[in-house]
Amino acid sequence: MYLCTxxxxxxxxxxxxxxxxxDFGKSKIEPLFRSIFFPTLLSMVFASLFTVADGIFVxxxxxxxxxxxxxxxxxxxLMTTGIALMFGAGVSVVxxxxxxxxxxxxxxINITQALEVASLLMAVLSVVIYIFRTPFLRLxxxxxxxxxxxxxxxxxxxxxxxxxxxxxxxxFVIRLDGSPKYAxxxxxxxxxxxxxxxxxxxxxxQMGIAGSALASTLCCAVAAGMVAWYMLFRTKTIHIHxxxxxxxxxxxxxxxxxxxxxxGFSSMLGELAMSMILxxxxxxxxxxxxxxxxxxxxxxxxxxxxxxxxxNAIAQSAQPIISFNYGAGNTKRVKEAFHLSLRTAxxxxxxxxxxxxxxxxxLIGMFLHAGTKPYEYAIAGLPLFAFSAIFFAxxxxxxxxxxxxxxxxxxxxxxxxxxxxxxxxxxxxxxxFLSTQGLWLAVPASECLTFIVILLTKKKMESN
Numbered sequence: 001m002y003l004c005t006x007x008x009x010x011x012x013x014x015x016x017x018x019x020x021x022x023d024f025g026k027s028k029i030e031p032l033f034r035s036i037f038f039p040t041l042l043s044m045v046f047a048s049l050f051t052v053a054d055g056i057f058v059x060x061x062x063x064x065x066x067x068x069x070x071x072x073x074x075x076x077x078l079m080t081t082g083i084a085l086m087f088g089a090g091v092s093v094v095x096x097x098x099x100x101x102x103x104x105x106x107x108x109i110n111i112t113q114a115l116e117v118a119s120l121l122m123a124v125l126s127v128v129i130y131i132f133r134t135p136f137l138r139l140x141x142x143x144x145x146x147x148x149x150x151x152x153x154x155x156x157x158x159x160x161x162x163x164x165x166x167x168x169x170x171x172f173v174i175r176l177d178g179s180p181k182y183a184x185x186x187x188x189x190x191x192x193x194x195x196x197x198x199x200x201x202x203x204x205x206q207m208g209i210a211g212s213a214l215a216s217t218l219c220c221a222v223a224a225g226m227v228a229w230y231m232l233f234r235t236k237t238i239h240i241h242x243x244x245x246x247x248x249x250x251x252x253x254x255x256x257x258x259x260x261x262x263x264g265f266s267s268m269l270g271e272l273a274m275s276m277i278l279x280x281x282x283x284x285x286x287x288x289x290x291x292x293x294x295x296x297x298x299x300x301x302x303x304x305x306x307x308x309x310x311x312n313a314i315a316q317s318a319q320p321i322i323s324f325n326y327g328a329g330n331t332k333r334v335k336e337a338f339h340l341s342l343r344t345a346x347x348x349x350x351x352x353x354x355x356x357x358x359x360x361x362x363l364i365g366m367f368l369h370a371g372t373k374p375y376e377y378a379i380a381g382l383p384l385f386a387f388s389a390i391f392f393a394x395x396x397x398x399x400x401x402x403x404x405x406x407x408x409x410x411x412x413x414x415x416x417x418x419x420x421x422x423x424x425x426x427x428x429x430x431x432x433f434l435s436t437q438g439l440w441l442a443v444p445a446s447e448c449l450t451f452i453v454i455l456l457t458k459k460k461m462e463s464n
Contacts, residue, residue, distance in 0.1 A: 024096070024100070024324035025100065025325065025333075029321065029336045035180065036317040036320070036321075037313060037317035037344070039180040039181050039184040041314075042188070043185070043187035043188055043313075044187065044310065044312060044313045045309060045313075046187050046191045048306040052303065052306070053195050053198060055299075055367055057199060057212065059366075059367040060367075061202040061208075062208050062209055062212075064374050065145070065146060066212075068291050069149035071282060071294055071295075071298040072137065072141060072282060072294070073140070073154055074278050075278050076140075076154070077157070077164075078272070079272065080122060081164060081271045082268040082269070083268060084164055084168035085264065085268055086260075086261055087117070087165075087261070088114070088173070089403065090114070090259075090263040091111055092319060093319065093403065093406065094107075094259060095110050095111055096176060096319075097327035099237070107238060108240070109241045109243070109256070110260065111238055111241075113256050115166065115169050115170070116243070117253070117257050118165045121165075122162050125161075126158045126161050130154075133154055133155075134147075140279060140282070141282045141283045141286060143286060146294075152213075153209045155210070156214045157213040157216060160216050160217030160220040163217070163223065164220050166223075166228070167190075167223035167227060170231070171183045171186050171187075174186070175316075177236055177237055178236055178237070182230060185226070186227065187223075190219035190220065191219070193219050197211075198211070198212055263403065263406060263408060264403070265408060269419055272415075273418055273420070274308060276423055277301070277304075277419075277423065277443055278301055280424055280427045281427065281439075281442075282297070284431065289436070289439075292377060293377055293439075296375070296378040296381065297377075297381075299367045299374075299378045299382065302367065307349075307389045307392060308392070308396075311345055311393045311396040311397065315401075316400070319403070319404045322334050322401060323405070326405045342394070342397050342398070345394055352386070352393070353390050356383070357382075357383040361379065364378045380436070381436070381437075381440035384441050385441075385443060385444065388443045388447045391444065391447035391448045394451055395418055410457075414450060417453055422446040422449045422450060423442065426442035427439070427442040
């Protein structure tokens with residue numbers, strides 16, 4: 001029902017003049033991209049820096065074992081973010097196409113369904129995980145030494161997972177509504193609060209790892225409240241639509257959710273790929289280097305989301321432009337937006353590789369004390385791990401493009417390659433040939449192989 005086969009003159013601008021002058025169909029691509037990208041980038045970099053600050057407070061105030069315990073639980077957080085991105089990116093693609101056809105009511109229904117169903121799903125999952133928390137942590141590779149800390153952290157972070165859903169799905173919706181600056185504040189304001197609460201709970205109040213988790217949960221609740229306030233009092237074109245309670249409505253909701261999930265599935269796989277990096281890395285590092293190895297790996301895992309967020313900002317900023325013009329049949333604008341996102345990704349990827357490689361000593365020193373085993377492991381490994389950044393940047397931009405034009409199968413395959421098919425064997429076999437260096441080069445190898453497959457596939461399609 002979302003097939004974009006209508007004539008070009010069916011295309012319509014989003015007809016609300018108050019949408020911060022954002023016209024996805026006619027504004028020049030470069031200024032349009034910048035107007036979305038810089039607020040999005042600012043919010044995501046702030047979010048990443050606040051996460052880094054969280055790690056610094058825990059590492060300096062509680063210790064390396066606490067950092068390792070957080071790294072064990074971190075796949076849960078990424079799974080939650082993945083669910084939110086699946087619904088957020090999915091509804092953004094679908095709603096963008098509806099808006100390009102002037103069908104605001106359908107867009108509003110899809111947005112309401114995404115927010116309600118995603119939040120309910122995460123609430124149910126959180127309850128199940130809490131009931132089975134010990135086997136769940138065992139599944140994540142938690143050792144006996146880290147189990148008490150991991151359980152303590154899990155208890156306080158689970159409520160925050162439900163609020164994260166509203167925050168991230170709401171960010172996509174608010175950006176689509178023409179308010180990228182307000183969407184940025186959903187990360188910035190809670191992030192500043194998070195730094196203060198982290199310091200307060202970890203140092204003066206001496207709450208340890210539980211204080212760090214509680215700070216994160218409270219800040220996610222604030223962000224969810226900001227989304228609710230916007231949707232109730234400040235929206236321009238998009239609004240919450242009251243859903244009917246009937247079997248027919250339930251069927252239509254499931255059908256729409258399925259379509260949104262398909263459109264956003266590759267975005268979820270992006271987070272699951274990060275989760276697999278953590279999960280597989282934790283297993284291998286703890287087997288090869290013990291808890292000290294996990295603590296060293298944790299530093300890379302705290303820094304790498306900055307790279308992820310920057311490149312995610314590129315993909316998310318290009319997405320509404322590409323999806324809207326794809327729905328309107330404007331191929332030239334679609335290609336222009338994609339090429340701009342690729343150029344931006346190359347620049348950001350090269351900068352990230354250089355900073356992580358050349359700045360290893362001061363970066364690691366923020367988390368770990370010099371002279372300790374975790375510190376030495378991280379110093380040797382982070383410059384190797386950094387080579388993944390450039391390939392990662394290109395992969396995310398290309399996958400985001402295919403997702404935006406509803407080529408979901410290709411986007412999903414590429415995500416599976418980088419997050420599972422290449423990644424797990426690389427973590428298993430590379431340490432056997434390259435010893436400890438192989439642990440740190442597994443992620444760069446996976447990203448590089450995925451990029452090669454993307455290029456070969458594209459070349460083959462063009463030759464046909």
